[in-house]
Amino acid sequence: MAVESTSRPSWLARREGRCRLLAALPLLMALSLIRDWLPALTALGLALLVAILGKVHIRWRGLIFSMLPVALLLPWTVRHGEILFETSPLTLTEGGVMFVIVFMLKTLAILLLVSALLASAPLPAHVVAARRLGLPNLFAHLLTLTWRYVFVLREEWARLRLALRVRGFRNRMNRHGRQTIGHVLGSILVRGHARAERVGQAMRCRGFDGQYRELAASAVKTPDWAMVLAAVMIAGGLIGWDVIR
Amino acid sequence: MIDVRELNFKYPDGRLALNGVSFHAEAGDRIGLIGPNGAGKTTLLLCLTGVLEPPANTIFVAGLDPANPTHRRVIPAHVGLVFQNCDDQIFSATVGEDVAFGPLNLGLNDTEVRQRVAEALATVNLTGFEDRVAFHLSEGEKRRVAIAGILAMRPDILLLDEPSSSLDPRGRRGLINLLKTLPGTQIIASHDLAMIRETCSRVILMDAGQVAAVGSIEMLRDKELLERHGLEI
Incomplete structure (x- = not known):
């Protein structure tokens, strides 16, 4: 950048x-x-x-x-x-x-x-500030979680790419290449959904009831x-x- | 403290994950929950916390029935679950915010929340990590943050799902030493039988959704029993 x-x-x-x-x-x-x-x-x-x-x-x-x-x-x-x-x-x-x-x-x-x-x-600190200035709660929450998990998904993408490479996959614009990338993207989507379920469970385990609470502003x-x-x-x-x- | 009676649990796809599970734990018990993959260990832990809804009157934790919606809301104050994958549990941007998440949901005031965060981080030897970005931590540190997030809620019962998975030997040793010092009732689900032997006094062996055996830690010496259920020490 x-x-x-x-x-x-x-x-x-x-x-x-x-x-x-x-x-x-x-x-x-x-x-x-x-x-x-x-x-x-x-x-x-x-x-x-x-x-x-x-x-x-x-x-x-x-x-x-x-x-x-x-x-x-x-x-x-x-x-x-x-x-x-x-x-x-x-x-x-x-x-x-x-x-x-x-x-x-x-x-x-x-x-x-x-x-x-x-x-x-960090971005979530700006989101919290924006929320305190009136940004809707749900939107703020979505932004924070997206920022957090985009890095986890990036790591998963990197792992899957590595797994493809060690098995000899070379990305070419042919049917096999497009099919493989499609499968990988599908796999990330399914994993993302499963992870979202587990994150939701972990949040409920810590008493989350849909209301996002935070420490008072300085x-x-x-x-x-x-x-x-x-x-x-x-x-x-x-x-x-x-x-x- | 924990009373499970003839618990059956079926997932929406029809798979029977728990079949007639019964056991009892007293305050201060340290129980190792062992068994092969797919034995139902994680499902049992999720039922104990009320994340998965068990049938009524089959589970009582700290006198609360997770099947009862009113009880389910107060269960997080009594029962804490540390998930197998820390990335599922640590979702806030910074360590301090993540550890504060639970206490804030309990409705505590700011002063008390900050105090609990500091205490919990001190317990797991992460003092000064409050402003660290959560996803920049090592696996061992993430695990300790996940435990701190639960400890900050001061639960009577601590449930840990595969706590030593993906830890290096030093991280694993640190975790074992930490678990030995933590107060309260603990149920540790793990394949790491050596860790169970060091941290627990009782063992529940599960297989195919059922309790195959319950006994003292000496049960881990029964090689034949362990091998029969896909385990080895």
Whole structure:
């Protein structure tokens, strides 16, 4: 991945979960609304600062390479303003170039912000915070369990692949190959169902009655509120600046 | 403490998993539940916890009938089951959250839950593991987390299904030492007869859904009996 977001201790990680989400939302919303390059560039600078605070490990080369196809193709899709280059049937306009610059700046800024958010805590911690902000209980529960068991299923998939390889299986796009992969996927599905049954039993054994309970949230401190306030002000400032320009 | 009388259990597909099982256990008993694969050991443990619904008046655990829906709701406070595969049991993201799951379901307040989590993790020698991601642990550590999750509920009866499976020798030794120190009644279902000999005082031998023999731990010396039921020491 171009931006690694494994959770690690940081200033952002020490902030309260709900406040992290509340601070991220207006910033992401503002980023999606910006249309001018200068506010977008400023937003990218701020997102970079947040990423540094969140100790996000950015692999610039990978990031640039992954965005390059879009950056090369997108300018030709917008016809607006002065024509810079034309070769039938392609036309490169000033509007097209500006569009791709703003688009790339915004995309990069959103990517950095989301990565900083994800790096601040494991996914289930964000789900718990979202639940405390009103995310439906069932949805939160499904997300948490999915995140947990996707790794178990990945291990099972790896084991089955290994079992196929030691028996000489080479994945080719022929009838035998498609049939084998179909059987493996079916096997994972059946195992997944059986596991779901056992997980349900284990939960009932520990008194689960359908109501998901958790320890009380940690107290919201002044820096948490300050972070939310700063995020709202920055988001408002960016939108206001964009509208004026 | 545990009273099982002529228990029959049939799965929805019609397979008779338990056929006339009867036994009795007193408080503090350490019972090894042994038998070949498909003998009905896991089914019996699931019936004792009320996860599988047995016929009425065939099981009484801590005075509760798992067939009674009202009793079934309070059984988790008295009976804890450690599953064979830890990945089935540890579903929370972090160790602390997973161990807290049971006590929270018992309706305890935050202070008590945190205290129980700390105590349970200390008992299994995992102090400081609260924030560790559960699926990054070794098999031995996962097993201890699974046991801590049950111990945090402070059950009177502890049921363990194949606790030593998939453990390396050091993990297995650690588990045996831990089981010896745990209080309360224990029923350990296992093929690991050497472990049963170290941790239990009585043995129930099951085969084909029936109790084939009940006796003291000395029963494990009866090579012929064990071999007759697909076991060896």
